[in-house]
Amino acid sequence: MKFVTPNSFKGSRAWEALDIAEIEGATVRLHWTDQPYKWHQNDGDEAFVVLDGEVKMFYRAEGQEYHKVMKEGDIFHALNGDEHVAHPIGEARVLVIEKKGSV
Known part of the structure; x- marks a missing residue:
């Protein structure tokens, strides 16, 4: 079992992730960022x-x-x-669920 308090997670770099789980080929990750990502397609x-x-x-x-x-x-x-790209407004914490190894 695992409990996660998102507001207490802060990365040392933009889009740093805390791996929460892997479920049948999908990853569940908590990201911290204060910088935009890049345009991409999953x-x-x-x-x-x-x-x-x-x-x-x-x-x-x-x-x-x-x-x-x-x-x-x-x-x-x-x-x-x-095609999409995320631009945080200040600091943000996001939960991302996607296929393992996706961009």
Whole structure:
């Protein structure tokens, strides 16, 4: 068994992760960051949950770029191949569930 208090986790670098679990080929990881990630496409679905802070999620659909400000408790579900990038607004802690080894 494991208990995790997300607000107490702080990485020494942006997007540092605390591995929570691996479930049937998917990883569950708590990330801390204060810097944007990079544009990417996952090779499987991804669930991205803001646990602490705010994140501006940019995404591309049908040749257009959009964004949404995510607050604590908001969930973003990216399908296989969806282009997206997360930009935290200050510090943020997010839970990411995705295929093991995904970008």
